[in-house]
Amino acid sequence: MKSTIALIYDFDGTLTPGSMQEYTILPEIGVKPNSFWKEVNDEVKKTGAESVMTYMRLTLKKAAEKDIPVTAARFRSQAGKIRYFKGVPAFFKAINRYSAKTNGRLSALKHYIISGGLKEILVGTSIAKNFNNIFACEYYYDEYGKAVFPKVVVNSTMKTQYIFRINKGKEDPSESINEHMDENKRPVPFKNMLYIGDGMTDVPSMAVIKKNGGRAIAVYKPKDTRGYRTCKELLKAGRVDFIAEADYREGSQLVKYIKLIIDTMSAEIKYSEELAAHKAKNSSR
Numbered sequence: 001m002k003s004t005i006a007l008i009y010d011f012d013g014t015l016t017p018g019s020m021q022e023y024t025i026l027p028e029i030g031v032k033p034n035s036f037w038k039e040v041n042d043e044v045k046k047t048g049a050e051s052v053m054t055y056m057r058l059t060l061k062k063a064a065e066k067d068i069p070v071t072a073a074r075f076r077s078q079a080g081k082i083r084y085f086k087g088v089p090a091f092f093k094a095i096n097r098y099s100a101k102t103n104g105r106l107s108a109l110k111h112y113i114i115s116g117g118l119k120e121i122l123v124g125t126s127i128a129k130n131f132n133n134i135f136a137c138e139y140y141y142d143e144y145g146k147a148v149f150p151k152v153v154v155n156s157t158m159k160t161q162y163i164f165r166i167n168k169g170k171e172d173p174s175e176s177i178n179e180h181m182d183e184n185k186r187p188v189p190f191k192n193m194l195y196i197g198d199g200m201t202d203v204p205s206m207a208v209i210k211k212n213g214g215r216a217i218a219v220y221k222p223k224d225t226r227g228y229r230t231c232k233e234l235l236k237a238g239r240v241d242f243i244a245e246a247d248y249r250e251g252s253q254l255v256k257y258i259k260l261i262i263d264t265m266s267a268e269i270k271y272s273e274e275l276a277a278h279k280a281k282n283s284s285r
């Protein structure tokens, strides 16, 4: 049986230069992104509110003020406006092909998004088809299809829950992940996980994966000195293995690191196979 290697991506700032809301719902309801995020941050500071819940609530409040109903269809239809970093749309197919060609006997790739953004937007994107699963925030919709309340909240620490779900093969949120499962029974071992993120909100995910033997890469927007500084801090603190410009085109430094990590994981898989076969062959008395 082939082993699974999971590539797990943050979305905003990792696959896209901006946040998904600033391409979609915010212009739709006529709100300037900078003032919106400032209002979110101010409220978080002032009231001690949870920041993801705050942006979800303020989105609904701003839309209501303009009399614009927020529906799942509206989110999905706006997803086409999202701009990606260079190479993103073609990257997934290309890396799958590379992996199949070089390590096909040993491993197969799966791709996941774990995002603090909105799932309805993500499932409407052109790149959604590349992912095995997308974990993100969701609204509860009333009988008229209007978003009225947060149903699923994914903040930076809650992201780690989904890493365990991938690890244990319990991706359906109705399944409990708290029962013990032997490490060797888990369909995606942590050591076969690569996490790609862009900042401090990815630290809990990077920490969980790195501490359990997996790998992480931090990316920054080309020419963004602040982003580069954040990435250097993550590298210094041992949160990530590599840092690179968010350029997903063939031959970029980032893609080279991703390939190196996939090759290393596949070599490790081969090593374990050899070891097990060797032990089995020489175990008879």
Ligand SMILES: [Mg+2]
Pocket: 010, 011, 012, 013, 014, 197, 198, 199, 201
């Ligand atoms: Mg991000």
